[in-house]
Amino acid sequence: xxxxxxxxxxxxxxxxxxxxxxxxxxxxxxxxxxxxxxxxxxxxxxxxxxxxxxxxxxxxxxxxxxxxxxxxxxxxxxxxxxxxxxxxxxxxxxxxxxxxxxxxxxxxxxxxxxxxxxxxxxxxxxxxxxxxxxxxxxxxxxxxxxxxxxxxxxxxxxxxxxxxxxxxxxxxxxxxxxxxxxxxxxxxxxxxxxxxxxxxxxxxxxxxxxxxxxxxxxxxxxxxxxxxxxxxxxxxxxxxxxxxxxxxxxxxxxxxxxxxxxxxxxxxxxxxxxxxxxxxxxxxxxxxxxxxxxxxxxxxxxxxxxxxxxxxxxxxxxxxxxxxxxxxxxxxxxxxxxxxxxxxxxxxxxxxxxxxxxxxxxxxxxxxxxxxxxxxxxxxxxxxxxxxxxxxxxxxxxxxxxxxxxxxxxxxxxxxxxxxxxxxxxxxx
Numbered sequence: 001x002x003x004x005x006x007x008x009x010x011x012x013x014x015x016x017x018x019x020x021x022x023x024x025x026x027x028x029x030x031x032x033x034x035x036x037x038x039x040x041x042x043x044x045x046x047x048x049x050x051x052x053x054x055x056x057x058x059x060x061x062x063x064x065x066x067x068x069x070x071x072x073x074x075x076x077x078x079x080x081x082x083x084x085x086x087x088x089x090x091x092x093x094x095x096x097x098x099x100x101x102x103x104x105x106x107x108x109x110x111x112x113x114x115x116x117x118x119x120x121x122x123x124x125x126x127x128x129x130x131x132x133x134x135x136x137x138x139x140x141x142x143x144x145x146x147x148x149x150x151x152x153x154x155x156x157x158x159x160x161x162x163x164x165x166x167x168x169x170x171x172x173x174x175x176x177x178x179x180x181x182x183x184x185x186x187x188x189x190x191x192x193x194x195x196x197x198x199x200x201x202x203x204x205x206x207x208x209x210x211x212x213x214x215x216x217x218x219x220x221x222x223x224x225x226x227x228x229x230x231x232x233x234x235x236x237x238x239x240x241x242x243x244x245x246x247x248x249x250x251x252x253x254x255x256x257x258x259x260x261x262x263x264x265x266x267x268x269x270x271x272x273x274x275x276x277x278x279x280x281x282x283x284x285x286x287x288x289x290x291x292x293x294x295x296x297x298x299x300x301x302x303x304x305x306x307x308x309x310x311x312x313x314x315x316x317x318x319x320x321x322x323x324x325x326x327x328x329x330x331x332x333x334x335x336x337x338x339x340x341x342x343x344x345x346x347x348x349x350x351x352x353x354x355x356x357x358x359x360x361x362x363x364x365x366x367x368x369x370x371x372x373x374x375x376x377x378x379x380x381x382x383x384x385x386x387x388x389x390x391x392x393x394x395x396x397x398x399x400x401x402x403x404x405x406x407x408x409x410x411x412x413x414x415x416x417x418x419x420x421x422x423x424x425x426x427x428x429x
Contacts, residue, residue: 006414011231014234036064080305092211112267124218128211229411231413304384327366332364362418
């Protein structure tokens with residue numbers, strides 16, 4: 001796949017993945033098309049040499065892996081890539097209906113570290129998962145996506161907020177409920193969801209019981225710049241890495257064990273059954289390599305590349321970066337380092353990544369946060385602590401992290417996918 005086709009595929013993936021549920025659905029479809037077999041965690045597994053498999057949990061986390069045709073993972077270890085499926089956004093509350101001055105609104109919670117100002121004056125839609133009873137009294141679950149703009153959070157006019165450009169702060173409780181329309185009576189969200197599901201082809205819905213819904217912007221990904229050197233989109237952090245890992249794994253055809261894990265809930269701490277701080281990956285490895293000593297041998301020979309976007313140097317705010325560690329967009333993937341282990345990279349794992357990048361003729365950059373600023377983190381240190389695997393944190397440089405509209409370079413993601421494809425194929429590390 002060339003760079004143009006890669007980026008077109010990325011844009012399509014971003015558009016089709018407004019929530020972690022939809023992202024996992026898209027990844028599962030891509031894996032199935034590539035010959036991976038879907039397994040259920042509740043079933044007994046019968047794995048074969050050379051097999052290609054994947055599992056999901058909570059419909060929002062996914063692990064895909066391949067097994068060697070000859071030998072066992074204990075002999076060669078796993079080549080692992082990690083990412084996360086969630087992005088900061090606005091999540092609908094359990095009893096969200098508001099009816100004020102004739103306007104229909106939904107109350108929302110802030111999910112993750114959202115940059116809130118860009119959410120105003122955007123065309124918004126709703127998507128997520130709905131759980132319901134069918135006519136036979138059975139529980140069922142279905143994804144929903146309204147697709148079209150159904151809401152907006154209008155700004156207050158500058159005439160009524162003269163300090164908006166100098167000292168405005170946002171009250172998440174009172175400023176953020178999106179407006180969905182005007183009615184004489186207060187509508188009921190569950191009834192609205194039932195009608196939508198039925199319009200989408202769901203039959204025999206007796207009662208909507210619950211939901212997990214998220215607002216998202218409907219503006220499509222765009223390639224921008226004089227030479228279209230940038231991609232602007234929602235959810236680049238971190239669906240970009242999910243797509244990179246998926247393409248690398250499905251194209252690599254590795255001879256040794258290879259694995260892609262994409263966890264939900266990274267943006268809120270990863271503490272869940274489907275998060276990186278939870279047991280999903282460890283439990284999967286215990287089933288693939290049941291004997292503890294052999295599993296320990298496999299993990300000692302394994303390496304995890306945790307892929308999550310990095311802060312690219314913003315030319316209007318260059319003073320916010322360390323002088324020697326301000327990554328530039330379209331100048332190659334970034335190794336993320338932190339002395340206090342907010343990133344899991346060390347000299348050994350960084351050297352492995354640099355070697356792989358050199359073999360793909362790709363430059364490599366480094367990011368270290370300013371010594372007078374706090375450092376964020378990602379799934380790398382959590383996964384390394386959970387299963388004891390050598391780990392490096394890397395990412396594509398981007399602007400406007402955690403905004404409703406983020407920007408990355410059109411060359412960096414393709415370069416990282418080539419490096420990861422080589423990583424999956426490399427036996428000795």
